[in-house]
Amino acid sequence: MDKKLLRTFEPVILLYFVVMAIFAFITFSVNFWLGIAEVAFTLLSAGLYPVVISRRKKRLMKLLESSLLSADTLSSKSMFSFPLPMTVVRSQSGEIIWCNDSFKELNPDLQELFDVKLTDIIPGFELRWLTAGATICPYDIDYAGKVYTIYGSIFDAGDASSDEDDMVILYWQDKTDLLTLQRSIEDKNVICAEIVFDNYDEVMNNLSDSRRSEIQAAVEKELYTWAHPAGGVLRKVDRDRFIFIFEEKHFRHFLEEKFSIRKQLAQNPVLADSATTLSIGIGRDGDTLRDSMHNARLALDMALSRGGDQVVVRSRLSFDFYGGRGSEYEKRTKVKSRIMANVLGGLIRDAGSLYIMGHGFADNDSLGAAVGLVCAGRKFGKKTSIIIDTEKNNTGPMLAMLAKQEEYKSVFISPEEAMVDATADSLLIVVDTNRPQYVESPTVLESFNRVAVIDHHRRAADYIEDAAVNIHEPSASSTCEIVVELLQYLVNPNEILKCEAVCLLAGISLDTKTFTLKTGVRTFDAASFLRRIGADMLEVKHLFQNDFDNYLKRSELIRHTIFYEQMHAIVKSPESVDSVIAAQAADELLSVVGVRASFVLFPAGNQIRISARSLGEINVQLILERLGGGGHLTAAGCQINGVTLDKAYAMLTEAIDNYTSQM
Known part of the structure; x- marks a missing residue:
């Protein structure tokens, strides 16, 4: 009903009171x-005015109800007696025209809704x-302490020529109890966790029996103390492995305290000199207990493949990572390398042809590893190709050196050529990346x-999922180091060309910054093996030489350095630069006193690329x-x-x- 029409029913009482007061003062004279008597009557009338107006408003609301809904008696009765709260509001202004008693009962303090807008009682509510x-x-x-789902429909206000906006009927369905029940059920969902004692053999090696028992007891005590508040089941299933089953409602507690078991182990005086760490894989959102256990196993595999000493949570669609800030422990063994070499050799032997592909904008580690696998393919008599963009890469000197070798005349092919030449029994080996979007060609x-x-x-x-074999060693200095270990079980040393040994050594040198970062005993073992078969560090040095123009570009980059919190x-x-130059600039910045991590940002087409380096104190990954x-x-990048x-x-x-806030 028109708002102006409503106001015509309300007399101008205020004017009457003014006139009565004037006459009363005149009468005094x-x-x-x-x-x-006149003053008393005026005051009595003013006192009765709110009561009269309140009754009149109620009568007006009854009149509105009858005028709005009298067209259909059946629908009128159904609206009055509708069990859900209902409101009729204007679509543009949100003004409440009518509401049933059920809506009034939602909030006893708002019994009078005359001339009230919906946004007055629910701030921010919109009808768009x-x-x-x-x-x-x-x-x-959220309204009056409960949660509602609102259903609505629009109906025409009447005359199309009228400037009044349409009216909307809103139905309010209380879902508070449903949400409470849903939360209660979710809180009882079963979560499974697999816990592994990292580097058990390395920690316990050469220790006395009493010291081993002391360390084992300290770890188990800390673990049981940490798990006890959850009221779950923690069981030791092997000397270095535990299973922990608890309810979802306790997961939030572990999340808030950031899985403090890792810190508790580090602060335990019994474990101070033992480098004892745990890897935890947690499985959530499983439809069954078996699904949750499967997710926990995937999470644990992910934690171990990232170097251990961290917690990984596997939900239905994603992984979440906590911890893992330190360096990876060197825990590969020659037994494992031999087993993986035998598996890889079997795949190459059974393949019709062999293709090797690294990441986009290949570097010396990516190409060096691919070259090492070409040697393995040659050993098994397979046609072997390296998929690489010969124009867009960071390996110009290495490619130029290999192009002079007779064995590499037709090895390098483009992704398009690989798509044409490959057959159903071909094997693709991806090196130096494990992410499908980072390979030279995701389509291939x-x-x-x-x-x-x-x-x-x-x-x-x-x-990359569903790989026939996944040789993943985060503790290795480089992919070339892994390939060198595999080659020792796949080929004879005299079957490795000198140029291939140089390429492999160059890959190791790149990722270790010439054996200064992330080097372990096995890194030097691999370098020694390559040196014995002819690799020369002087030739490696030639592969890293830059022309004077690139030297100037690197210097120009460094000149624009910004220090963030002094240590970064x-x-x-503002201009695009070669990614090799960006990486070299990041490396050079680490030589500045006080710098613990460096980042170089530069545009490349529609993306901004970042090359990051650190000395190991900060985990740039x-x-x-x-x-x-x-x-x-110590080295990472992103696009x-x-x-x-x-x-x-x-x-x-x-x-x-x-990152800093979570340290």
């Missing part, structure tokens, strides 16, 4: 007692979802039936992982699509802050 054609509000409404990866992966980077959540050196390059990148402790340089810088500093 004529007759005192008559004036007193109705005008867009929906019939259910896309979000739940998808087209192969059998794929093997060899990589040393920490495994990301979106790793960040370069924002965890920082860039927040931006969709990856790598390992951010569709953002400006300033936006990428802001995202990077936010990721650094998040």
Whole structure:
């Protein structure tokens, strides 16, 4: 009903009171007692006014109900007696025209809804979802201590020529009890966790029996103390393995305390000098207990493949990572290398042809590892090809050296050629990456039936799945180091060409910064093996030489360095640069006193790329992982699509802050 029409029923009482008061004062001058009587009458009328108006408003609401709903007696009665709260409001202004008693009962303090807008009682509530054609509000409404789902429909206010907006009927369905029940059921969902004592053999080796028992008892005591508040079941199933089953409601507690078991182990005086750590895989969202156990196993495998000493949570669709800031422990054994070499050799032997592919913009580690596998393919008599973009890569000197070798005249092919030449029995080996979007050609990866992966980077959540064999060693310095160990069981040393040995040594040198970072005993073993078969560090040095122009570009990059929180050196390059130069600039910044991590940002087409390096105190892989990148402790990179340089810088500093806050 028209708002103006409603107001015509309300007399201008205020004017009447003013006139009565004036007459009363005039009457005082004529007759005192008559004036007193008029004043008393005026005050009595003013006191009765709110009562009269309240009754009149109620009568007006009854009149509105009858006028709005009298067209259909049946529908009128159904609206009055409808069990759900209902309101009729204007679609544009949100003014409440009518509501049933059920809606009034939602909040006893709001019995009078005359001239009230819906936004007055529910701030921020909008009706745009109705005008867009929906019939259910896309979000739940919290009102008067309960949660409601709102359904609605629009009906015409009447005359099309009228300037009044349409009216909306809203139905309020209370879902508080349903949500409470749902939360109660979710809280009782079973969560499974597998817990592994990292490096058990290495920690316990050469210790006395009493010391072993002491360490074992300390670990178990800390573990049982940590798990006890959850009221779950913790069982030891092997000397270095535990199973922990608990309810979902306790997971939030573990999350809030950031899985403090890792810190408790580090602070335990009994374990102070033992480098004892745990890897925990947690499985959630399983439809059955078996599904949760499967998710826990996947999470544990992910934790171990990323170097251990961390917690990985596997939900229905994603992985979440906690911890893993330290360096990976060197825990490969020659037995494992021999087993993996036999498996890989069997795959190559059974393949019709062999294709090797690294990551996009190949570097010396990626190409060096591929070259080592060409030697293995030659040993088994297989046609072997390396899939690489010969124009867009960071291995110019190495490619030029290999192009002079007769054995490599037709080895390098483009992704398009691989798509044409490959057959159903071909084998693809992916090296130096475990993420499908980072390979030289994702299309080529998808087209192969059998794929093997060899990589040393920490495994990301979106790793290459369903590989026939996955040789993943995050403790290795480089992929070339892994390939060298495999070659020792696949070929005879005299079957490795000198140029191949140089390429493999160059790959190791690249990722270790010439044996200064992330080097272990096995790194030097691999280098010694290559040196014995002819690799020369002087020739390796030639593969890393840059021309003077690149030297100037690197110097220009460094000149624009910004220091963030003193320990982070960040370069924002407004112009695109070669990724090798960016990486070299990041490396060089680490030589500055006080710098613990360096980042170089530069545009490349529609993306901003980041090259990151550290000395090991800061885990740049965890920082860039927040931006969709990856790598390992001391070297990482990422690509951010569709953002400006300033936006990428802001995202990077936010990721650094998040990393720092969790230390």
